[in-house]
Amino acid sequence: MREASHLRTPMRRVRGLGAAHSGTGHFWHQRVTSVAGIPLTIGLLLVVMALLGRSHAAVVQILASPIVSIVLLLFIINAVYHMWIGMQEIILDYVHDDKWKLLSLMANTFFVFAIGLACVYAILKLSFGV
Amino acid sequence: MAEVEAAPATGAERARPLSPHLQIYKPMLTMVMSIVHRLTGAALYFGTLLLAWWLLAAASGPNAYAGFEWFMGTVIGQLVLFGYTWALIHHMLGGIRHLIWDTVRGFEPAEREFLTLATLVGSITLTLIVWVIGYLAMGGPR
Numbered sequence: 562m563r564e565a566s567h568l569r570t571p572m573r574r575v576r577g578l579g580a581a582h583s584g585t586g587h588f589w590h591q592r593v594t595s596v597a598g599i600p601l602t603i604g605l606l607l608v609v610m611a612l613l614g615r616s617h618a619a620v621v622q623i624l625a626s627p628i629v630s631i632v633l634l635l636f637i638i639n640a641v642y643h644m645w646i647g648m649q650e651i652i653l654d655y656v657h658d659d660k661w662k663l664l665s666l667m668a669n670t671f672f673v674f675a676i677g678l679a680c681v682y683a684i685l686k687l688s689f690g691v
Numbered sequence: 692m693a694e695v696e697a698a699p700a701t702g703a704e705r706a707r708p709l710s711p712h713l714q715i716y717k718p719m720l721t722m723v724m725s726i727v728h729r730l731t732g733a734a735l736y737f738g739t740l741l742l743a744w745w746l747l748a749a750a751s752g753p754n755a756y757a758g759f760e761w762f763m764g765t766v767i768g769q770l771v772l773f774g775y776t777w778a779l780i781h782h783m784l785g786g787i788r789h790l791i792w793d794t795v796r797g798f799e800p801a802e803r804e805f806l807t808l809a810t811l812v813g814s815i816t817l818t819l820i821v822w823v824i825g826y827l828a829m830g831g832p833r
Binding site: 592599621640651680682683 | 729732733735736739740742743746747749750752753756757776779780783786787789790793821824825828829830
């Protein structure tokens with residue numbers, strides 16, 4: 562690095578967080594959630610295939626079993642974080658107008674929280690049989 | 692881009708050269724699959740609405756679940772579900788390809804073509820296997 566480009570303080574360079582002040586955190590989290598997503602996606606597919614053609618009562622009984630509930634909870638929590646980062650990346654790539662960018666980033670956050678909470682609520686309701 | 696061309700051609704505001712974008716390049720398999728990876732990701736984003744509907748219907752009771760099952764039995768429902776299955780499997784396999792590339796392996800021309808083609812062939816094959824097993828479990832198409 563040339564001397565003339567040393568406008569950043571030594572502390573800033575050591576932290577290496579860049580202009581967004583968050584460094585490569587999202588990049589890494591996207592990798593972590595993609596690795597976790599492989600077995601969880603296979604788990605989701607197996608659960609859905611095991612439920613095909615069954616009555617509502619049988620479906621509820623299977624979904625309420627601890628191992629199935631936990632796999633589905635892990636899938637949805639992992640998925641909403643993964644897709645929150647992914648959609649944010651898409652928005653930042655294509656939406657350049659500040660107003661629309663902020664609104665769509667906000668809508669992204671609202672959507673993943675709502676969808677995540679709805680799924681978690683449904684799974685817990687099935688699990689605890691309330 | 693219109694703003695750039697309309698700017699006065701003096702000083703710092705003159706039109707600067709733009710880097711080439713998609714329409715410059717001949718479509719290649721790796722490039723198309725890169726776009727498809729993003730598209731399937733975006734489709735799955737909205738596809739989680741199906742997942743939420745399914746779980747909420749199951750939690751709500753037999754009538755709500757019957758409504759969900761009815762929709763999934765229609766031609767549109769089956770197409771949506773088939774598309775969701777393929778997008779899910781394709782995005783998973785594409786993700787595995789990207790994880791391999793993250794380790795700086797598989798970048799030779801033949802390797803990256805193989806990985807990309809394997810993603811496509813694998814996702815179509817696995818989707819068909821899942822659906823054949825699914826139909827067998829249902830006792831034939833409804």
